[in-house]
Amino acid sequence: MNNDLLPDKQLVARSFGRAAEYYDDVAVLQRQTGDELLDRLSLVTIQPECVLDLGVGTGRNLVSLAHRYPKAQLLAMDIAPAMLQQAKQRYRQSEGLKRWLPNNKKPQYIAGDAENLPLADNSVDLIFANLALQWCDPRSSFAEIQRVLKPDGLVMFTSLGPDTLHELRQAWASVDDYPHVNMFYDMHDIGESMMESGLVEPVLDTDRYILTYDSVMALMTDLKVLGASNVNTHRRRGLTGKRAFEKMTNAYEHYCTDGVFPATYEVVYGHAWGGKTKVQQAGNDGSIRIPVSQIQRR
Numbered sequence: 001m002n003n004d005l006l007p008d009k010q011l012v013a014r015s016f017g018r019a020a021e022y023y024d025d026v027a028v029l030q031r032q033t034g035d036e037l038l039d040r041l042s043l044v045t046i047q048p049e050c051v052l053d054l055g056v057g058t059g060r061n062l063v064s065l066a067h068r069y070p071k072a073q074l075l076a077m078d079i080a081p082a083m084l085q086q087a088k089q090r091y092r093q094s095e096g097l098k099r100w101l102p103n104n105k106k107p108q109y110i111a112g113d114a115e116n117l118p119l120a121d122n123s124v125d126l127i128f129a130n131l132a133l134q135w136c137d138p139r140s141s142f143a144e145i146q147r148v149l150k151p152d153g154l155v156m157f158t159s160l161g162p163d164t165l166h167e168l169r170q171a172w173a174s175v176d177d178y179p180h181v182n183m184f185y186d187m188h189d190i191g192e193s194m195m196e197s198g199l200v201e202p203v204l205d206t207d208r209y210i211l212t213y214d215s216v217m218a219l220m221t222d223l224k225v226l227g228a229s230n231v232n233t234h235r236r237r238g239l240t241g242k243r244a245f246e247k248m249t250n251a252y253e254h255y256c257t258d259g260v261f262p263a264t265y266e267v268v269y270g271h272a273w274g275g276k277t278k279v280q281q282a283g284n285d286g287s288i289r290i291p292v293s294q295i296q297r298r
Contacts, residue, residue, distance in 0.1 A: 019227030055132020059087025149274030
C-alpha cells in the first residue's frame with residue numbers, strides 16, 4: 001500500500017474548518033452520495049442503540065439518521081470542530097421544539113479522527129461515514145472501526161477512488177511533477193484493509209459521478225469552498241504562478257465539450273459487519289494466528 005497517498009491531517013482539519021460555513025452551498029456530490037448511502041441502509045434490518053456519523057460535516061445525514069433511528073444514541077464526529085458547530089446548529093433547527101422533550105436523545109458531538117477514534121471497544125452498533133474515509137490511512141481507520149463496532153455491528157461508507165478528478169490531475173501533469181490533486185486509495189486497497197482489520201463480509205462497488213462547470217476556475221473555486229484543496233504530503237509549497245495556472249487551464253481545454261468542463265469523481269461504496277475473534281495464546285514470536293473460521297457473523 002502506497003503511504004505517499006497519506007494526506008497532511010492537520011491541513012485536512014484546517015481546510016474543512018475554514019470551509020464549514022459555506023460548505024453546503026457547493027456540496028452537490030456529498031448530497032448525492034449521502035442519499036444513496038441512506039437508501040442502501042434502508043435495505044438492512046438493524047435497530048441500533050448507538051449510531052456514529054463519522055465525518056458528520058454540517059450534519060445533513062445526522063438529521064436523517066435521527067429520524068430513521070429515533071431511539072438510538074447519536075454520536076456526531078468530525079476532525080474539524082467548526083463542522084461540528086454547523087452540525088449542531090442544523091440539528092437544533094430540524095428538531096425545533098421537539099428537542100426540549102424529556103425523552104428526546106440529543107446527539108453527542110465529538111472532535112475526533114477516524115484513525116484514532118475516542119470511543120470504547122465494542123460500543124457502536126452502526127457507523128455511517130459519507131466521503132470521510134478517503135482522508136485516512138485505510139489500515140488505521142478500518143482497524144479502529146472494527147475495534148469500536150459491536151459484534152454484528154454495521155459500517156456503511158463512501159470513499160473516493162484514484163480516478164477522482166483525473167481530468168484536473170492530467171492537466172496539472174502538463175505543468176510539473178508535483179501532486180496538485182489529492183490522491184486516493186483504490187477499491188482493492190480498501191477491501192484488503194477491511195479484511196485485515198477483521199471486518200466480516202465486506203462488500204464494495206464503485207460508481208462514477210461527473211459534475212460539470214462552465215470554467216476551470218469555477219471548479220477550482222468549488223474545491224476551495226469544499227475544503228478539498230491539495231493536502232498531499234508531497235505537494236508543492238508556496239503559491240502557483242499565473243503562467244503555470246494558465247498552462248494547466250489550457251491543458252484542461254482538451255476535456256471541454258460544448259463549453260462545459262467535466263470533473264469526474266470515482267465513488268467507492270462499501271459496507272461490512274463487525275467481526276468477533278476469540279482470544280488466543282500468543283506464539284513464541286509473539287504473534288497470534290486467527291483461523292478464518294473464527295472470523296464470522298454471530
